[in-house]
Amino acid sequence: MTQHGTPDAGGAGRTPAAPSRWRTRRPLPPALLFCVLVVYPLTVLLFRMRIRHAERFPRTGPVLVVANHVSVLDPLACARLVWECGRVPHFLAKEAVFAGPAGRLLRAAGQIPVARGSADARASLAAAEADLAAGNVVVIYPEGSVTRDPDWWPMEARTGVARLALATDAVVLPVAQWGPQRVHDYHTKRLHPQLRAPADHLVGEPVDLTDLRADVRAGRPMTGDLLRQVTDRVMTRVRDQLAELRGEPAPPTTTPHPRRVLPGDLPGSPA
Numbered sequence: 212m213t214q215h216g217t218p219d220a221g222g223a224g225r226t227p228a229a230p231s232r233w234r235t236r237r238p239l240p241p242a243l244l245f246c247v248l249v250v251y252p253l254t255v256l257l258f259r260m261r262i263r264h265a266e267r268f269p270r271t272g273p274v275l276v277v278a279n280h281v282s283v284l285d286p287l288a289c290a291r292l293v294w295e296c297g298r299v300p301h302f303l304a305k306e307a308v309f310a311g312p313a314g315r316l317l318r319a320a321g322q323i324p325v326a327r328g329s330a331d332a333r334a335s336l337a338a339a340e341a342d343l344a345a346g347n348v349v350v351i352y353p354e355g356s357v358t359r360d361p362d363w364w365p366m367e368a369r370t371g372v373a374r375l376a377l378a379t380d381a382v383v384l385p386v387a388q389w390g391p392q393r394v395h396d397y398h399t400k401r402l403h404p405q406l407r408a409p410a411d412h413l414v415g416e417p418v419d420l421t422d423l424r425a426d427v428r429a430g431r432p433m434t435g436d437l438l439r440q441v442t443d444r445v446m447t448r449v450r451d452q453l454a455e456l457r458g459e460p461a462p463p464t465t466t467p468h469p470r471r472v473l474p475g476d477l478p479g480s481p482a
Contacts, residue, residue: 235270235297242319243299254291257284257394258410263456267414268296273343273381276300277372277418279365279449280352282391288410289350289388296414298348303339303371321347336374343381351375353446357397359469363389365450366466373441376420377427385415385445387452413452418445 239247254260268274278289286302293300299321306324309317318324323342325335339349353368360366376383390410395402423441427433454461 236294236299239299240319240321242316243321245316246320247294250287250290251294254287256406257408258288258291258390259407260288260291260295261409261411262292262295263411263413265296265414267416268293268298268384269382270297271346273346273379274298274348275343275372275375275379275381275383276348276350276386277383277445277449278350278352278386278388279453280354280357281363281388282395282397283357284391284395285352285357285388286350288391288412289386292386292388292412292414293348293350300348300350301339301342302350303335303352323349336371339375340378343375343379349375349381353442355468358466360466361398362462363392364461364466365446365453367468368442368446369468370435370438370442372445373438374433376418376441376445377424377433377437380424383418383420383445385418385448385452387413387415387449387456389453389456411456413456415448415452418448420444 276289276293278285286304290300290302301321301323303323303325304317306326308314309322309324314324321342323335323338339351342349351372353370353372354366355369358364358366375381388411390408393403393408394405420441423437427437431437450461
């Protein structure tokens with residue numbers, strides 16, 4: 212069952228009601244509205260969404276959603292999650308997805324192409340920073356591709372997420388997801404068509420990076436060690452939330468990231 216927070220009704224001494232989800236999703240450019248009209252009914256058919264702690268998702272302001280990656284269908288489920296929480300998702304996704312007419316539509320809908328392994332990757336990060344500065348929601352999969360861990364635990368993450376987290380004032384929101392791999396199993400390369408497969412999401416408490424953001428603004432360089440520290444802090448939260456969703460402990464070690472691009476590396480991070 213989807214769990215949403217219940218704001219207090221207006222009145223003396225009470226917290227004002229949060230803005231409606233329709234208000235917080237505006238404005239919707241035509242390309243984005245078209246994507247919603249196509250994607251939303253598809254997700255209704257594919258997934259039975261079960262969201263824990265949707266009330267933790269900020270209704271306004273910049274949000275960096277950090278999620279684990281278990282299936283090529285994750286962006287559909289995660290887009291539905293963000294939409295149900297009253298916001299509009301903008302994904303960082305591999306540049307190859309942006310080819311042809313579909314690519315032009317995605318760009319017009321506010322999605323951000325990532326040219327991994329090139330100097331243009333920094334431009335992708337700059338575009339994501341600008342999107343967050345405008346108060347939007349950016350979704351990133353720090354693993355850079357569907358996990359290669361045989362038991363679907365998050366593998367080693369790239370550090371682009373840390374650059375975004377430290378360079379902006381966005382709320383860093385860890386999200387664990389579990390279930391889309393039942394519909395498309397990347398490990399076996401098999402599709403298992405089914406209606407309304409359970410898709411579980413757990414929205415965590417925002418990750419507090421106040422101390423490290425202050426250090427960076429005071430002149431501390433974003434070294435590799437600092438970026439790895441921040442990445443691990445965020446991904447540990449995602450990993451712990453996934454263990455809670457699955458009802459089992461996470462393994463003590465993390466599967467290394469593949470050192471070459473493999474089929475299925477569609478959504479991802481730029482570094």
